[in-house]
Amino acid sequence: MNDLSGPELIKLREQSANVIDKIDKQLHEKRGTRKIPCGYCNYKNNTIKNLTFVQTMWYTQPHGCMGGDHWNQGDYGFYCLKCSGFNCLNFNHPYEKNLDPYNRQNVFKRLYRDCFKKIVREYDDFLAPRTGAADDISEQYRSARKFNNSYVDKVMKIW
Numbered sequence: 001m002n003d004l005s006g007p008e009l010i011k012l013r014e015q016s017a018n019v020i021d022k023i024d025k026q027l028h029e030k031r032g033t034r035k036i037p038c039g040y041c042n043y044k045n046n047t048i049k050n051l052t053f054v055q056t057m058w059y060t061q062p063h064g065c066m067g068g069d070h071w072n073q074g075d076y077g078f079y080c081l082k083c084s085g086f087n088c089l090n091f092n093h094p095y096e097k098n099l100d101p102y103n104r105q106n107v108f109k110r111l112y113r114d115c116f117k118k119i120v121r122e123y124d125d126f127l128a129p130r131t132g133a134a135d136d137i138s139e140q141y142r143s144a145r146k147f148n149n150s151y152v153d154k155v156m157k158i159w
């Protein structure tokens with residue numbers, strides 16, 4: 001067995017980091033080409049890299065002396081390219097052995113969010129105070145037909 005000196009070891013580590021980097025980029029591109037059928041019209045060509053990733057936010061009212069008055073992360077979703085309906089991605093099924101629904105939702109977000117065309121937040125609570133454009137809700141979201149889509153949860157393997 002060869003002993004590796006410092007510079008050789010550093011070089012090998014750089015090379016392996018480059019390989020991992022390259023594979024990560026390929027995976028990222030591949031994820032962007034995956035499709036999620038619409039839960040309403042069943043349109044099959046909702047390719048992730050052409051979709052808007054929507055993060056909904058819900059509001060906790062003020063309570064007690066110090067509590068509440070803050071926004072929380074809600075669901076993820078996207079608009080169908082054909083019918084413009086809002087597909088709310090459901091993660092209800094403890095499908096994979098070591099991954100509870102909440103974890104699956106987080107894994108999906110971590111791996112896929114940046115593969116979408118763009119990312120927006122929708123502050124979905126009419127009771128919440130509005131302090132500016134950043135915590136408002138878009139006309140597209142407000143007027144969209146909304147329904148649940150369990151495709152990612154039930155069918156799509158997350159990788």
Ligand SMILES: [Zn+2]
Nearest residue numbers: 038041080083
């Ligand atoms: Zn649709």
